[in-house]
Amino acid sequence: MSTDDRIVIKNLVKGFHTRHGFTTVIDGMDLTIADGEFVALVGPSGCGKSTVLNMLSGLDTDFTGTAEIRSRAPGVHFSYVFQEPRLLPWKTVRQNVEFALKATGVDRSQWADRVLPVLRRVGLAGFENHYPHQISGGMQQRTALARAFVLDAPVMLMDEPFSGLDEFTARSLRQLLLELRSQEESKAFVFVTHNVFEAAVLSDRVVLMSNRPSTIRRVVEVEVPLPRSYDDPRLFDVSRELTHEIISSMVSTDDGGLVVGEEHARLAGPQAAR
Numbered sequence: 001m002s003t004d005d006r007i008v009i010k011n012l013v014k015g016f017h018t019r020h021g022f023t024t025v026i027d028g029m030d031l032t033i034a035d036g037e038f039v040a041l042v043g044p045s046g047c048g049k050s051t052v053l054n055m056l057s058g059l060d061t062d063f064t065g066t067a068e069i070r071s072r073a074p075g076v077h078f079s080y081v082f083q084e085p086r087l088l089p090w091k092t093v094r095q096n097v098e099f100a101l102k103a104t105g106v107d108r109s110q111w112a113d114r115v116l117p118v119l120r121r122v123g124l125a126g127f128e129n130h131y132p133h134q135i136s137g138g139m140q141q142r143t144a145l146a147r148a149f150v151l152d153a154p155v156m157l158m159d160e161p162f163s164g165l166d167e168f169t170a171r172s173l174r175q176l177l178l179e180l181r182s183q184e185e186s187k188a189f190v191f192v193t194h195n196v197f198e199a200a201v202l203s204d205r206v207v208l209m210s211n212r213p214s215t216i217r218r219v220v221e222v223e224v225p226l227p228r229s230y231d232d233p234r235l236f237d238v239s240r241e242l243t244h245e246i247i248s249s250m251v252s253t254d255d256g257g258l259v260v261g262e263e264h265a266r267l268a269g270p271q272a273a274r
C-alpha cells in the first residue's frame with residue numbers, strides 16, 4: 001500500500017444473512033488501485049463483484065476490513081455507471097446529465113459549460129433535447145456515461161455497463177471509453193465484467209476472482225500500451241490467457257457441464273475438494 005493509492009481494499013470479508021444463516025461471500029480480499037489505473041474485476045456469477053463496488057461506494061457498510069476510496073479534495077469522490085442506463089424518462093438527455101450536477105450541489109451557472117462539452121465527447125451533440133425513449137439503447141448508455149463523466153470525480157465505478165447492448169454497440173462504447181479515459185489520465189476505474197476480451201481491451205490489470213467465498217485468484221497485467229487498437233493481436237493473447245485461467249479453475253460434472261472448482265467442491269463435499 002502506498003500513499004498514492006486511491007482505492008484500498010484490505011483484509012476484506014463480507015457475508016450476508018440469509019434464511020439459511022450467514023453466508024460468507026468474500027473471504028479476504030486485498031487490492032490497491034492508484035490514480036490513472038483501469039482495473040477490471042472478472043469472476044463467476046455471484047462471486048461478489050457488484051458487492052465490492054457497493055462497499056467501495058458506501059452503499060454497503062456491513063463488512064470487516066477496508067474497502068475505501070480515499071479523498072484528497074472536497075467534492076464528489078466517485079461516479080457510478082450501471083448495466084442499465086437508469087435515466088429519468090421525463091427528462092431530456094441534457095436534463096438527465098444536468099440532474100447529476102444538481103444532485104451534487106453544482107451551481108446552475110456552471111451547468112451549460114460542463115454539460116454541453118461532455119455530451120459532445122460522448123457523441124450526443126444534436127441529441128440534447130431528445131427524451132430517453134427517442135434514442136437507442138447505446139445512446140442511452142452514452143447519456144449515462146456523460147452523466148458519470150460530468151461530475152469530474154477521481155474514481156469511476158462501472159458495473160457491466162455494456163453487457164446489455166448488442167456486440168457492435170458495445171464495441172463502439174468500449175472504444176469511446178478508451179477515448180474518454182485517455183482524456184482524463186488521473187481517473188481510477190473499477191470495471192466489473194464477464195467479458196474477458198472487454199477486460200483485456202480496456203484494462204491495465206484484470207483481477208480474476210474465485211467463486212464464493214471468493215478471493216483474488218490471479219491478477220493479470222495487460223502490457224499493451226495506450227492508445228490501443230481493438231484488433232491488436234496482443235489483446236487476443238491476453239484474452240486467451242484469461243479464458244485459460246478461468247477454464248482451468250473449472251471442473252467437469254457428470255452431465256458434461258463445467259462448474260467453477262470451488263463451487264464443485266462445495267456441492268460435492270469434502271471428498272471432491274481433495
Ligand SMILES: Nc1ncnc2c1ncn2[C@@H]1O[C@H](COP(=O)(O)OP(=O)(O)OP(=O)(O)O)[C@@H](O)[C@H]1O
Pocket residue numbers: 016017018025043044045046047048049050051052
Ligand atoms: N442483499 C443481499 N442479501 C443476501 N445475499 C446477497 C445480497 N446481495 C448479494 N447477495 C449475494 O451475494 C453474492 C454476490 O453477489 P454479487 O451481486 O456481488 O455477485 P456478482 O459477482 O456481481 O454476480 P453477477 O456476476 O451475477 O452480477 C451472490 O450470491 C448474491 O446472491
